[in-house]
Amino acid sequence: MGASSLIVLAMAAIAFALGGISIAKIFVKGSINPQKGQAYESGIKSSGTAWSQFSVGYYLFALIFLIFDVELVFIYPWAVVVKQVGIAALIEIIIFVSILFLGFLYAHKKGALKWM
Amino acid sequence: MLSLENITNAVHEWLNATLNPNLALLSEFLIVGVLAIALFAVLGLSLVLMERKVAAFIQIRLGPNRVGPFGMFQTVADTLKLIMKEGLTPDGADKFLFNLAPYIVMIAAMMLLAPIAFAKGFQIWDINIGVLFLTAVSSISVIGILMAGWASNNKYSLLGAMRSGAQIVSYELSAGLSIITIVILTGSLQISDIINAQANGWWIFKGHIPVLISFVIFIIAVTAETNRAPFDLAEAESELTAGFHTEYSGMKFALFFLAEYINIFIACAIGATLFLGGWMPFHIGHWEAFNHIMDFIPSSFWFIGKTFFLIFLMMWFRWTFPRLRIDQLLNLEWKYLLPISLVNLLVVALMAVMGWYF
Numbered sequence: 187m188g189a190s191s192l193i194v195l196a197m198a199a200i201a202f203a204l205g206g207i208s209i210a211k212i213f214v215k216g217s218i219n220p221q222k223g224q225a226y227e228s229g230i231k232s233s234g235t236a237w238s239q240f241s242v243g244y245y246l247f248a249l250i251f252l253i254f255d256v257e258l259v260f261i262y263p264w265a266v267v268v269k270q271v272g273i274a275a276l277i278e279i280i281i282f283v284s285i286l287f288l289g290f291l292y293a294h295k296k297g298a299l300k301w302m
Numbered sequence: 303m304l305s306l307e308n309i310t311n312a313v314h315e316w317l318n319a320t321l322n323p324n325l326a327l328l329s330e331f332l333i334v335g336v337l338a339i340a341l342f343a344v345l346g347l348s349l350v351l352m353e354r355k356v357a358a359f360i361q362i363r364l365g366p367n368r369v370g371p372f373g374m375f376q377t378v379a380d381t382l383k384l385i386m387k388e389g390l391t392p393d394g395a396d397k398f399l400f401n402l403a404p405y406i407v408m409i410a411a412m413m414l415l416a417p418i419a420f421a422k423g424f425q426i427w428d429i430n431i432g433v434l435f436l437t438a439v440s441s442i443s444v445i446g447i448l449m450a451g452w453a454s455n456n457k458y459s460l461l462g463a464m465r466s467g468a469q470i471v472s473y474e475l476s477a478g479l480s481i482i483t484i485v486i487l488t489g490s491l492q493i494s495d496i497i498n499a500q501a502n503g504w505w506i507f508k509g510h511i512p513v514l515i516s517f518v519i520f521i522i523a524v525t526a527e528t529n530r531a532p533f534d535l536a537e538a539e540s541e542l543t544a545g546f547h548t549e550y551s552g553m554k555f556a557l558f559f560l561a562e563y564i565n566i567f568i569a570c571a572i573g574a575t576l577f578l579g580g581w582m583p584f585h586i587g588h589w590e591a592f593n594h595i596m597d598f599i600p601s602s603f604w605f606i607g608k609t610f611f612l613i614f615l616m617m618w619f620r621w622t623f624p625r626l627r628i629d630q631l632l633n634l635e636w637k638y639l640l641p642i643s644l645v646n647l648l649v650v651a652l653m654a655v656m657g658w659y660f
Contacts, residue, residue, distance in 0.1 A: 189429075190331070191331075191334060191416055191426045191427040192413055192416055192427070194331045194334050194335050195334075195335070195338055195413050195415060195416055195426070196409050196413060197335060198334075198335035198336075198338045198339050198412055199405070199408040199409040199411070199412035199413070200405060200408075200409065201335070201339070202339050202342060202408065202412075203404055203405050203408045204405075206385070206557065207404075207553045207554065209553075210384075210385050210387070210552050213386055214386065214387065214388045214389070216388040222390060223390075223391075223392055223394075224392065224393065225392050225454070225456040225457075225549065226392075226456065226543065226548055226549060227456065227457060227458060227543075228543060232456070232457075236454070236455050236456055236457045236460045237452075237455060237460075240460065240464065241464075243468075244464050244468050247468050247471070247472060247632065248467075248468070248471065250636075251471040251472060251474075251475065254475045254640070255471075255474070255478075258475065258479065261479075261482055261647075262434055262491070265482045265486045266485060266489060266490065266491060268486050268651055268654060269486070269487075269489045269654050269655065270489070272655050275651075275655070276648075276652060276655050279648065280648060283644055283647070283648060286644075287644065290640075290641075294636075294637075299632070299633075299636045299637065300629075301629035301633075
């Protein structure tokens, strides 16, 4: 099967999820109660919303991840042909990875990889 | 010999002979969809039961043993219970995203089934960029997780989702790099090419120590990517109640739970395909008689056996190692696994160029 199988699988997933949720809706008789709608925070009344500031550390890691993920995308086509091209491809990737590694060392030196 | 390949071919021919082409294609789509849903349900039920039984085995107790023989229908009963539960949506939540998130996680998990070779010639779509497809689509589920955590408007959910996101994207790098080592050795991204390259020996045996290193890194990375203990910070019960799905209940929770187990299966299936030869039987050099006996075991049994061995390994980890702290977790990835796998990549490339493998 070709690319259409992806659509079929996505439809199957939607059918599965939608089917399950709507069957549950048929069977369940819910009750309305003011406590039910509150966020569950271990029984303590929640104060404020969760949509506020949180640690910037995650953002830093996401940035570094982006750099390395783009690098990974560049490596994929290289990985397919390296056996045919031979030693030239190997030298090229050593240069590429060492430049990247310098960047990685810089980020490490700056303390970007340290969890705060 | 009766094999899945012959059955699918026979069904294909029969449908084309009896119906007109469009209707035949439509009914094939329907069969694939129904089979995929059935696989999902069976895998979810059996993996949850297996998890509980393995946990019980390791802790020297019996585990579920009341519902059906050896507690086989325990998970079915649990699923029925979950269907009967009310699906709550908190008042403060972003209702649209809250309800959308389980669908995204499910769709990502289901689409990952496409390039996986379950048996010889039994594959939904033998896409020529199979490995790239698997790594790309598997990272879509992060979006679903982040969406679920953010939309819940619950501090635990948000923290769990953020941790989960940081963890999944970090470990994706070393998982990707260890997958690339196999791509270098095979010279192709297509799953069937990768399996055929292992006809005279699996990569884990042919590739010497560098491939062994990348296999170990791959297993560590996928354990982290699927949010399993010892890397289950995203839903650390003692800190975050249930992580990103704290606010989900009933069927929506069941969908997250199911997708989690399907992702474990798929990660282990990828590991089994790349390193342990997928459906390829175990062959030793020139032992013709031995190889012939091994060929008699159906290819689907080999695939399922290898995959469930890796799943068992991951369940074993859970009861062996204590949970890491978030800084330890990120240190492990960025300061150890990533540099090691980068160096390992170069070593494997040298091996491939020089032909230093069997």
